[in-house]
Amino acid sequence: MRIGELARRAGVTTKAVRYYESLGLLTPERLGNGYRDYDEHDVRLAREIRALNALGIPVERTRPFLDCLAAGHRHADDCPASLAGYRDAIDELTQRIEGLAARRAVLLAHLRDAAHRNSGVSPADEEEDLMTDYTTLPADLPVPEDDGEAAHLPGATLPPLELHDTSGAPVRLDALGAGRTVIYVYPLTGRPGTDLPDGWDAIPGARGCTAQACGFRDHHQELLAAGAVSVFGLSSQDTDYQREVVERLHLPFPMLSDPERSLAGALGLPTFEAGGLTLYKRLTLIVRAGVVEHVFYPIFPPNEHAEQVLTWLRDNPL
Secondary structure, eight states, rough: OOOOHHHHHTTSSSHHHHHHHHHHHHOOOOOOTTTTTHHHHHHHHHHHHHHHHHTOOOOOOOOOHHHHHTTTTTSSSHHHHHHHHHHHHHHHHHHHHHHHHHHHHHHHHHHHHHHTTTTOOOOOOEEEEEEEETOOOOOOOOOOOOOOOTTTOOBOOOOOOOOEESOOOOGGGGGOOOSSEEEEEOOOOOOOTTOTTTGGGGSSTOOOOOOOOOHHHTTHHHHHHHHHEEEEEESSSOHHHHHHHOOOOOOOEEEEOOOOOEEEEEEEOEEETTEEEEOOOOEEEEEETTEEEEESSSSGGGGGHHHHHHHHHSSSSS
């Protein structure tokens, strides 16, 4: 068998085969013309090397496994030396994981200090869990379903409702102007030292307000360039709470406080109950000339929602 066929059958490159030979892991016979002649045993060895390397075991340390096969064992890890090879690889991997975890803890500490630098909330005491990070979303969050509770909103006229933003200025929702205004409505922003309602992550659409706000922050200039005149966040949290969030996350746009959920009553916005609170469900309104032009509902994942709004604005220019 020539080297090309061996490489193809073993799923490796010819360069890799030559490297295995240079280490003495493969020792093919030589024909009279000098060409290497590989057999089925070489194919088995090359496949074994590739499989072990995929597990993180360096090629140079696969010899105990290959020697196990050469000794007549059915499996390359039937021998004590092979098991020791597994343990060594696991120990090294454990050390790398611990090192990465230590680096992550340091980065989270820097993040916490930087986040509180411009905040009215002091960092929590020594027992605060630094692994709490509301900007990163768990991978298994439940996906909200469209329950039809926002189907009536396109074409609705905004009420003459006045809310205060985080600068203290009053904002009339029916007087936002002729251009497009993005109002993203969200339930509750978490912050360091403040517990979220019990079971928060299990509520479809609840988790992700901080990540969503950061997305609108990071894409703010692009949203304006795509035709948005202004961007607002809106929740039922009070202005002081929202102001801390704006300062901590360095948001370039204000939040609107609606503690009585007046907009929900006027427009029929969907809400839900959690931890004894009545909160807004997550949705976004594109408002033009006092009328709801477009609605995003439900929203998932929230950390990518600003990009979804940006795409819509670019696809629907005025």
